[in-house]
Amino acid sequence: MVFSTILFLFRFLPITLALYYLAPAKLKNTVLFVCSLVFYCWGEVRFFPVMLALILINYLCGLGLERMEDKPAARTALLLVALAGSLGMLFYFKYANFVLSSLNSLFGTQFAAIQGISTLPLGISFYTFQTLSYTIDVYRRDVKTEHNIIDFGAYVVMFPQLIAGPIVKYRDVSAQLHVYEHRYSLRQIEEGMTLFTFGLAKKVLLADAVGALWTDIIGIQNSPSTTYVGLGNASTALVWLGVIAYSLQLYFDFSGYSMMAIGMGKMLGFDFPQNFNYPYISRSITEFWRRWHMTLSGWFREYVYIPLGGNRKGLKRQIFNLFVVELLTGIWHGADWNFICWGLYYFILLAVEKLFLLKYLEKGKVWPHVYTLFLVVVGWAMFVGNDWGVGFSYLFYKLFVPAGGVSPVYFLRNYGVLLAVSVVCCTPLIEKIWDLLKKRTATRVATVLVLLVLSTAYVVGSTNSPFLYFNF
Structure with a gap:
């Protein structure tokens, strides 16, 4: 369902807002969760199990991380399960056939394409990153574990940003999710x-x-x-x-x-x-990426660039970290070589600016x-x-x-x-x-x-x- 359609503007949105505003305070997240599922399933009902699996994997891993508070090895294992489950689904639906076709072209193999995944689940690139941000933040102890699966589900499938962002981290909305009275004002x-x-x-x-x-x-x-x-x-x-x-x-x-x-x-x-x-x-290109798709850039900076060492381990390591981030940025945008070239193109530009050009651009x-x-x-x-x-x-x-x-x-x-x-x-x-x-x-x-x-x-x-x- 697209925002700029008669169906959304004159049916789904007004009905959803009316139900949400009229619902008792304790049921607002339930209404939001159900309406968001209707929004997603309207044109993608066959991918509902994918959405449900991602919710359950990260919800259960979050509970496990809380219970294993004093067991570092178990916590790491749970984080890896969440990463493998979430990224594994993203890889299967978005990249598996691209990898197989690339192998066939490069090595002359004859791997058959996987049937039934020619259509990408809407928004999977966005909501996968959202669920991962929750689990990683719980692992880091940056946020508390969410015990209410309805509240967690409402965060994951919240219809405004479900399909094409912005990428909303759990900590951005966790406090508001638990404000049941006077959550919004007329202003x-x-x-x-x-x-x-x-x-x-x-x-x-x-x-x-x-x-x-x-x-x-x-x-x-x-x-x-x-x-x-x-x-x-x-x-x-x-x-x-x-x-x-x-x-x-x-x-x-x-x-x-x-x-x-x-x-x-x-x-x-x-x-x-x-x-x-x-x-x-x-x-500058550096400034451009601070202004364009800021939530994606922020996600990669926080969960990839900084954990790799960021700017803290010397210039060579910094350039390598930048390479990884831009390569992943290109891959995130699409399963095709032009997106990989696009990511590497920006890596070269950003590296050149970081090495010497940026100081001249600023003048x-x-x-x-x-x-x-x-x-x-x-x-x-x-x-x-x-x-x-x-x-x-x-x-x-x-x-x-x-x-x-x-x-x-x-x-x-x-x-x-x-x-x-x-x-x-x-x-x-x-x-x-x-x-x-x-x-x-x-x-x-x-x-x-x-x-x-x-x-x-x-x-x-x-x-x-x-x-x-x-x-x-």
């Missing part, structure tokens, strides 16, 4: 509704609209339409324009989803962590922004390189070997205003405008209502456009 609900509306507008008014430019170039898989340009017919300038449009689409799509999730979290009485902070204004004014944006757009070209109608090597050939073809002039005329608005919305200027508008009740309410009406009208009049990060 918090209003703030949540505002954030949800802005996120919805980002998704349907910006991401879907600007993404149509990239679609006009490469087309849509299994679509009967033949009106798209085709990568082979596009000029180099048009391909660059298309990749820039894709870069904007990806940002507004994912940040819009995160904003909707955070907004719904507030409506339910929870404060989810920020996931984006204007990444396209960064002055610059304009050129660091140009440098960062160029490299980020090239990175997104790698990211989209395995999509239908693209082709990794051919896309880069078209980008860096000047070629004629269909001119970008027609597309600039059609999308120019939208591209300009999108660029402005990538900067803090839009937030400053909102700060002025929200000072007065009339302008604040009017702005939110206009965006909500426009977004809803767009949803009603358009076909379903799923979030890009559902694929990962």
